[in-house]
Amino acid sequence: MSPTLEIAVRVGCYAVVFAGMALWEWRAPRRHLVAGRRPRWPGNLGVLAVDIAAVRLLVPATAVGVALIAGDRGWGLFNLIGLPFWLAIAAGVIALDLVIYTQHFVFHHVPLLWRLHRMHHADPDIDVTTGVRFHPFEILISLAIKIAAVAALGVPAVAVLIFEVLLNATSMFNHSNVALPPRIDRLARWIVVTPQMHQVHHSIVREETDSNFGFNLPWWDRLFGTYRDRPAAGEQGITIGLPNFRDLSELTLWRLVTQPFRNDDHTSM
């Protein structure tokens, strides 16, 4: 697989899912936004641009590139035990999802890492752009963990590409301000993390923030006891965000990128 093809597949899927979810939440929003799009979107999309630039400039290899090298040289568990290709693809996607779930859990419980990740949670609303609002340091750490997991397990390159496209797509999907009909939401929650399920994770109530860590697959939360069905205040009554950083001035790109290095306690909106 050429690097150009990898980029084309990733950017193409990104653009289609972003446009589709933006259109859906514009036509049928789940809830009224507190701060709205206009003050939030430039900062949230600006962070995405910084993330892309940071990865391109600072990381010499993509996870797919490392998977290709691992495959050539026979690195990793799946290559050592000679797992059939199709099984290595399925196991690779599922294993990487467990790695990301674990990483997300750790980012909530290690104070230094929470400083990076809380920028994602400080968004006073959730919509499709919250799904790309991650601090560049968190993105770089996450990429390093993913590359290490790919090499250690010997995940096939195609599985890494499927996983990355899926992760981007589901992150935009489950942050979107849309609602699946309740019956479909209940069924879908057994296969994928839905917007209503991930909304609980963005509650201002800390016990609710520390639940529903999954991004793609909802199984890990159910398996490890971090699943929470709905917020105590109800789907419409829930307050999104953190008690701090609620001032509108916190939504600029500069304030987002520098937020981990501040102890500010802005509580007004």
Ligand SMILES: [Zn+2]
């Ligand atoms: Zn989180």
Ligand SMILES: [Zn+2]
């Ligand atoms: Zn989130």
